Amino acid sequence: MEEYLTEWLAAKSRILRPTTHRGYTQQVQQYLIPYLGHYRLERLGAVHVRRAFEKIAQEAEDIAEANAARHAVLAASKKAWRDHNPGAARAARELLATMPPFRRPASAATIQRIRAALRSALTDAVNEQLITMNVASLVKLPSGKPPRPKVWTDARVEVWRTSGVTPYPVMVWTAEQTAAFLERASRHRLFALFLLAAHCGLRRGEVCGLRWQDVDFKARSIEINQQIVQVGYHPTIGATKTEAGARALMLAKPVVVAVTEHRAAQRREAGKFGDAWLDTGLVFTNRDGTPLQPGRITDLFARLAREAGLPPIRLHDLRHGTATHALSAGVAIKVVSEMLGHSTTAITADLYTSVVDEAKRHAANAIAAQLERKMDGSGQPSRMRAA
Numbered sequence: 001m002e003e004y005l006t007e008w009l010a011a012k013s014r015i016l017r018p019t020t021h022r023g024y025t026q027q028v029q030q031y032l033i034p035y036l037g038h039y040r041l042e043r044l045g046a047v048h049v050r051r052a053f054e055k056i057a058q059e060a061e062d063i064a065e066a067n068a069a070r071h072a073v074l075a076a077s078k079k080a081w082r083d084h085n086p087g088a089a090r091a092a093r094e095l096l097a098t099m100p101p102f103r104r105p106a107s108a109a110t111i112q113r114i115r116a117a118l119r120s121a122l123t124d125a126v127n128e129q130l131i132t133m134n135v136a137s138l139v140k141l142p143s144g145k146p147p148r149p150k151v152w153t154d155a156r157v158e159v160w161r162t163s164g165v166t167p168y169p170v171m172v173w174t175a176e177q178t179a180a181f182l183e184r185a186s187r188h189r190l191f192a193l194f195l196l197a198a199h200c201g202l203r204r205g206e207v208c209g210l211r212w213q214d215v216d217f218k219a220r221s222i223e224i225n226q227q228i229v230q231v232g233y234h235p236t237i238g239a240t241k242t243e244a245g246a247r248a249l250m251l252a253k254p255v256v257v258a259v260t261e262h263r264a265a266q267r268r269e270a271g272k273f274g275d276a277w278l279d280t281g282l283v284f285t286n287r288d289g290t291p292l293q294p295g296r297i298t299d300l301f302a303r304l305a306r307e308a309g310l311p312p313i314r315l316h317d318l319r320h321g322t323a324t325h326a327l328s329a330g331v332a333i334k335v336v337s338e339m340l341g342h343s344t345t346a347i348t349a350d351l352y353t354s355v356v357d358e359a360k361r362h363a364a365n366a367i368a369a370q371l372e373r374k375m376d377g378s379g380q381p382s383r384m385r386a387a
Contacts, residue, residue, distance in 0.1 A: 002037030008121045019229045027117040046138040060105035075164040108142045149320045149355045152311045172321040184308035192262035193284045201322030201340045208292045210283040220251045230294045245341040327356040
């Protein structure tokens, strides 16, 4: 199996997208070869595959438990410093040094992708008449549906500030939290990038790959026709993630203003670099005109969020926030689905129905809290009580 999977990856490098091939490579090297590489290809059975995935799932649970333990000690260390207890803080740091580092456990969706890589490899083996059956297709696994987003409510923020633990895998900011982030980002040269992503729900690669030729200032619209993906360290321009990802979007006036100002700033940067400036035609670039590295945009986003004092979300979760805010405001789900580039409205509904209800509930509670400041336990406004 190790020999076959290695040769299969080499052959696939000429066919697959770079990002897809990179994903297959990681899944093969990190999981499939360590757990299945010692079996002979023609003797691989469904029971071997099932046991391998059971071990992968168990390892994921062990990693999650180790991460939780490390989070707890880290939170205790921070609390000790806040309480001016250097002895306890030192003991916590010493304990941290003996604990395994944070690692990302394989989620149910990741395990599904690992099985997909194995199934693809064995399908090719069947087609080449090396084996007669694809045993990977016989193994049942837990659903790999992505986790549904959850809102950063006040209670969850308080728990996070105390423990340092993010309560759910996917979190979205409230509209107020998003506004606080954009306020901080407004002082950065790439402010228009984050504003555009927050308003339009663009994927990271889509906003990095946006071209000036796809911006229509008169119509206040943009077209998404390509994306930049990161293969290793180098940014690579490619097609959109799906056919539905190629789409046209209308821009709100504040976004048009920000992009217009960004264009003027980019022209000033080009003037300073002179002939050394690289004209890629991209809207968002480094100061010398070279394409942005998507990974660095992720790091910049995280830094700006910390500086704004906000609870953590991923850059991709800004896109989830766009959908949540739009649906909470009453925008039709079909419009939101097309804006995000989903292939069907069912995907949008499945992801966001629960989080929209939660966001509306959070908004109702916030309004109630504001009103209660003007009222006492009787539930009557102070003006009416005086009468």
